[in-house]
Amino acid sequence: MNLFDYVRPASVAEAIAAASEPGAAYLAAGTNLLDLMKGGMSRPMRLVDLSRLPGLDRIDHLPDGSVRIGALVRNADLAHDAAFARSYPAIAEALLSGASPQLRNAATVGGNLLQRTRCAYFYDVASACNKRQPGAGCDARGGENRLHAVLGWSEACIATHPSDFCVPLVALDAVVEIEGSSGRREMALEALHRLPGDTPHRESALAPGDLIVALRLPSEARAFAPHARYLKLRERTSYAFALVSAAAAFHIEDGAIGAARLALGGVAAKPWRARAAEAVLAGARPGDEVFRRAAEAALADARPSGDNAFKIELARRVVRRALALAAAGTPARVPALPASPFSSAPGAIHGV
Amino acid sequence: MNFSISLTVNGVRREVGLDDPRVTLLDLLRERLHLTGTKKGCDRGQCGACTVLVDGRRINACLALALSQDGAEVLTIEGVARGDQLHPVQAAFIAHDGFQCGFCTPGQIMSAIGLIGEGQAGGDPERVREGMSGNLCRCGAYAGITEAVIEAQEKLAAPARRRSA
Numbered sequence: 001m002n003l004f005d006y007v008r009p010a011s012v013a014e015a016i017a018a019a020s021e022p023g024a025a026y027l028a029a030g031t032n033l034l035d036l037m038k039g040g041m042s043r044p045m046r047l048v049d050l051s052r053l054p055g056l057d058r059i060d061h062l063p064d065g066s067v068r069i070g071a072l073v074r075n076a077d078l079a080h081d082a083a084f085a086r087s088y089p090a091i092a093e094a095l096l097s098g099a100s101p102q103l104r105n106a107a108t109v110g111g112n113l114l115q116r117t118r119c120a121y122f123y124d125v126a127s128a129c130n131k132r133q134p135g136a137g138c139d140a141r142g143g144e145n146r147l148h149a150v151l152g153w154s155e156a157c158i159a160t161h162p163s164d165f166c167v168p169l170v171a172l173d174a175v176v177e178i179e180g181s182s183g184r185r186e187m188a189l190e191a192l193h194r195l196p197g198d199t200p201h202r203e204s205a206l207a208p209g210d211l212i213v214a215l216r217l218p219s220e221a222r223a224f225a226p227h228a229r230y231l232k233l234r235e236r237t238s239y240a241f242a243l244v245s246a247a248a249a250f251h252i253e254d255g256a257i258g259a260a261r262l263a264l265g266g267v268a269a270k271p272w273r274a275r276a277a278e279a280v281l282a283g284a285r286p287g288d289e290v291f292r293r294a295a296e297a298a299l300a301d302a303r304p305s306g307d308n309a310f311k312i313e314l315a316r317r318v319v320r321r322a323l324a325l326a327a328a329g330t331p332a333r334v335p336a337l338p339a340s341p342f343s344s345a346p347g348a349i350h351g352v
Numbered sequence: 353m354n355f356s357i358s359l360t361v362n363g364v365r366r367e368v369g370l371d372d373p374r375v376t377l378l379d380l381l382r383e384r385l386h387l388t389g390t391k392k393g394c395d396r397g398q399c400g401a402c403t404v405l406v407d408g409r410r411i412n413a414c415l416a417l418a419l420s421q422d423g424a425e426v427l428t429i430e431g432v433a434r435g436d437q438l439h440p441v442q443a444a445f446i447a448h449d450g451f452q453c454g455f456c457t458p459g460q461i462m463s464a465i466g467l468i469g470e471g472q473a474g475g476d477p478e479r480v481r482e483g484m485s486g487n488l489c490r491c492g493a494y495a496g497i498t499e500a501v502i503e504a505q506e507k508l509a510a511p512a513r514r515r516s517a
Contacts, residue, residue, distance in 0.1 A: 006373040006419055031415045035396050051420045100486025105409045238485035336478035
């Protein structure tokens with residue numbers, strides 16, 4: 001780990017001023033950043049420790065029915081907030097399917113949004129990586145790339161965004177509140193993460209010094225609560241990143257789908273909203289035939305970036321299963337194995 | 353640059369001077385306070401051997417910057433027994449053979465204490481296994497660990513039930 005200057009600001013304004021210098025990075029829990037620094041993937045000159053900033057650790061259920069989540073709320077605290085989990089069950093399930101209990105106890109909401117890819121070539125400083133070192137090339141192309149992107153990738157980068165949390169958030173139109181040197185602004189979470197194009201090192205729409213202070217979910221998002229699920233395929237049942245995941249949510253009115261929301265994880269450099277699939281579902285009666293067509297629509301633009309053509313068919317099947325689970329209704333309690341296909345098969349017993 | 357932080361470790365308040373901002377909570381415990389019960393396995397948040405409670409919550413000490421923990425209450429494996437009387441989770445690990453080599457055990461026990469405190473798993477083996485999934489055991493003592501956590505959870509819940517009855 002490189003040596004750095006450590007600053008602990010007392011206010012958001014002080015934090016932004018301290019982080020506006022080149023080479024500065026914000027530190028929240030550090031569950032991703034310290035790991036990256038230990039491996040030399042990130043080498044910030046200055047850490048601006050946000051952990052003492054007042055007022056950023058609250059979950060406010062607002063009178064208009066929306067919820068505002070401070071950027072320093074811990075992943076576990078959000079998932080276990082009873083009012084939040086009732087209103088946004090697919091988000092709670094996604095949070096609980098990610099990382100380990102220890103990491104969820106520490107990791108923050110803002111940090112989760114900005115976590116870096118787990119591409120093995122990004123993590124290996126001896127490998128060429130355009131994200132780590134612009135212009136260096138990409139050893140993932142032609143390398144071990146069965147886990148890599150099938151949507152939105154470029155010749156420069158085929159990495160995926162690893163967050164589970166972001167997948168239902170983007171499906172439910174979450175908004176991020178940002179403070180920066182030019183004041184406060186907000187943007188759709190869907191616009192926060194960038195596709196790689198020719199500049200994979202530019203991962204978000206944030207400018208230097210910009211600080212995510214809160215995340216908001218609109219009141220309309222609560223109406224999906226009775227039919228909202230997150231499903232995550234991974235190479236082991238617990239404590240693993242998604243191969244492919246999907247968040248699916250419906251309004252069902254008089255037996256037909258009034259509105260549908262669908263987003264995929266593990267397939268692209270950003271949480272992937274599947275609007276074409278939503279359009280296929282709207283107005284239809286829920287059933288496997290329309291779910292199949294929605295899955296086709298969701299993956300219509302997918303193409304392999306290496307040895308990962310299987311992820312396209314896997315993603316179609318995950319979408320179909322997630323849609324079927326959402327149609328069946330949100331369970332009263334997050335399953336013992338959150339977002340796992342093993343716990344979603346009726347009567348299935350896993351690990352015995 | 354020199355820094356000074358104040359921590360309460362196993363009930364004892366400690367003022368610790370740091371000459372380097374890179375020190376993690378794990379390295380502070382092991383190398384500065386000589387509390388070597390907390391183990392360094394992967395040092396990257398993947399194995400759980402460094403699990404401690406900070407302000408009552410289980411976290412990976414290897415991914416926590418010591419400077420960020422200024423003012424925190426830390427509980428490590430050295431602080432869970434009362435004299436010669438083992439913590440119920442420690443006793444249950446012995447009773448159920450919840451270890452072989454023992455390297456992961458301090459982290460397993462701290463994680464189990466955290467899990468029981470969180471109150472989400474109860475006596476459901478599937479929820480206990482999922483709740484302990486952040487702690488790897490290369491000896492594969494998982495069956496005993498699960499039994500130990502369930503038994504300790506029952507023992508710790510029993511006095512609470514009596515009080516509420």
